[in-house]
Amino acid sequence: MKDITSVFPNNIDTRWFMTDIDLEYTDLLQQYLFLIKHKQYGNASELLRHSDAFYYGSKIFNMFENRLFQIENFVVNKEDKKPLGSYSEETPKNVQKGVFWIS
Numbered sequence: 001m002k003d004i005t006s007v008f009p010n011n012i013d014t015r016w017f018m019t020d021i022d023l024e025y026t027d028l029l030q031q032y033l034f035l036i037k038h039k040q041y042g043n044a045s046e047l048l049r050h051s052d053a054f055y056y057g058s059k060i061f062n063m064f065e066n067r068l069f070q071i072e073n074f075v076v077n078k079e080d081k082k083p084l085g086s087y088s089e090e091t092p093k094n095v096q097k098g099v100f101w102i103s
Contacts, residue, residue, distance in 0.1 A: 004063035006070040013067055016060075025053045 006013050028051055035044035048057070 004059055004066055006063075006067040008067065008070040009074045016063075025051075028053055 028047070032044050032047055035041075035047060045057075049059075
């Protein structure tokens, strides 16, 4: 099972490759469909959970949630930047070095 936790901002999260079924997973698909046909939904879910095959389920939504939470946490806790410039119609009385005045 692939890890759904995020490593951001210390590293870049791995990208999951999503595709339709291919020849590599046809046996897995047949087993899955057999279990579904016989109403063994829990076993079918476990079969996919312990495989390397990608499937759309709660795992992907949990991954998205974890990654979005990490990005939100990073942005919220980021230090505020000092403004590079300021606008006023009159010449400022106290000009700080590194701050530009625009009229």
